Amino acid sequence: MSTQSAAGITVEDVTLSYGSSLVLASVSLALRRGEVITLLGPNGCGKTTLLKIINGLLHPSRGRVCINGKEITRMGQAELARLIGYVPQAQRSSFPFSVLDIVLTGRMPHLSVLAQPGEDDVNRSLRALELVGVSHLASRPYTQISGGERQLVMIARALAQEPGYLLLDEPTSYLDFKNQIHVLKMIRGIARSQEMTVVMTLHDPNHALMFSDEIVLLRKLFGLEGMAERQGLPRNLVAVGDPLEVMTPENIKDAYGVDVEVLEVKGRRILLPA
Numbered sequence: 236m237s238t239q240s241a242a243g244i245t246v247e248d249v250t251l252s253y254g255s256s257l258v259l260a261s262v263s264l265a266l267r268r269g270e271v272i273t274l275l276g277p278n279g280c281g282k283t284t285l286l287k288i289i290n291g292l293l294h295p296s297r298g299r300v301c302i303n304g305k306e307i308t309r310m311g312q313a314e315l316a317r318l319i320g321y322v323p324q325a326q327r328s329s330f331p332f333s334v335l336d337i338v339l340t341g342r343m344p345h346l347s348v349l350a351q352p353g354e355d356d357v358n359r360s361l362r363a364l365e366l367v368g369v370s371h372l373a374s375r376p377y378t379q380i381s382g383g384e385r386q387l388v389m390i391a392r393a394l395a396q397e398p399g400y401l402l403l404d405e406p407t408s409y410l411d412f413k414n415q416i417h418v419l420k421m422i423r424g425i426a427r428s429q430e431m432t433v434v435m436t437l438h439d440p441n442h443a444l445m446f447s448d449e450i451v452l453l454r455k456l457f458g459l460e461g462m463a464e465r466q467g468l469p470r471n472l473v474a475v476g477d478p479l480e481v482m483t484p485e486n487i488k489d490a491y492g493v494d495v496e497v498l499e500v501k502g503r504r505i506l507l508p509a
C-alpha cells in the first residue's frame with residue numbers, strides 16, 4: 236500500500252482473536268494527525284485490544300498499523316516509546332516511589348542510555364503535574380494516593396513524555412465530575428496547540444460528543460441479537476467520522492442495543508436513554 240496518509244495512524248485490515256474467539260475482524264481506520272479520536276462501544280467490543288495493537292503491545296493475526304507511514308513492527312522499542320504515550324485502563328501500584336519519580340519515568344524515552352534525568356526533565360514533569368492539577372501530590376508516595384489521583388498522575392506521566400501520539404484507555408473512569416471535564420478539556424487543548432494526536436476510549440457518549448474531532452463507534456462482533464440477521468462477514472465498525480453524524484439513535488442502538496433520544500440544548504446535542 237502507498238503512504239498516502241503519511242502523518243497519522245493507519246490501521247489496515249487488522250484482525251485479532253483470543254484463542255478461538257474473534258474480537259477484531261478486518262478493521263481499517265485512518266486517524267489524522269492532530270485530532271482527538273474517541274473509540275466508543277460496549278464492554279468487550281475490543282477497544283482496549285485495538286489500543287494495544289496500535290501501541291505494538293499486541294500483534295494482530297492479520298493486518299498492520301502504520302504511524303506516519305511507517306509500519307510499527309519496523310520500529311524499535313525506543314522509537315515507539317518516543318512516539319507514543321499510553322495510559323492503560325488499570326493503574327498498578329507496587330513500589331512506593333514518589334509521584335514525581337513516577338512522572339519522571341515518562342522522560343525515559345528522551346534520555347540516552349544510563350543517563351539520569353536532569354533539571355529540565357524535572358521541570359517538564361512538574362509542569363505536567365501542574366497541567367493535570369495535581370502538583371500538590373508531587374512528593375507523596377504513589378501507593379498512598381487515591382485511584383482517581385493515580386489516574387491523573389499517569390496522565391501527567393504521559394504528558395511529560397511529550398509524545399506525538401497519546402493513547403488513553405478510559406482516562407476518566409476514576410475521576411470526579413470536575414476532573415473528567417478538566418482532563419478532557421486539557422487533553423484537547425494540548426492536541427490543538429501541539430498537534431498531538433489523541434486516541435482514547437470513553438464510556439460517556441456525551442463526553443465523546445463534546446470532546447472528539449472524530450468518533451469510532453464499535454460493536455461487539457458476537458453479542459447483540461441483531462447480529463444473526465446481518466448479512467455477510469462480521470463487522471466491528473458501526474460508524475466512523477464526524478461526531479454528530481456518528482452519534483445517531485440508529486447507530487447507538489446498533490452498537491449498544493439501547494434506545495436513546497437526541498436533545499438539542501443551547502446548540503449542543505445531548506443523548507438521553509429513552
Ligand SMILES: Nc1ncnc2c1ncn2[C@@H]1O[C@H](COP(=O)(O)OP(=O)(O)O)[C@@H](O)[C@H]1O
Pocket residue numbers: 253254258276277278279280281282283284285
Ligand atoms: N488476554 C485475553 N485473553 C482472552 N480474552 C481476552 C483477553 N483480553 C480481552 N479478551 C476478550 O476480548 C474481548 C475484547 O476485550 P477488550 O479489548 O478489553 O474490550 P473493551 O476494552 O472494548 O471492553 C472481550 O470479550 C474480552 O473478554
Ligand SMILES: [Mg+2]
Pocket residue numbers: 282283284324404
Ligand atoms: Mg477496555
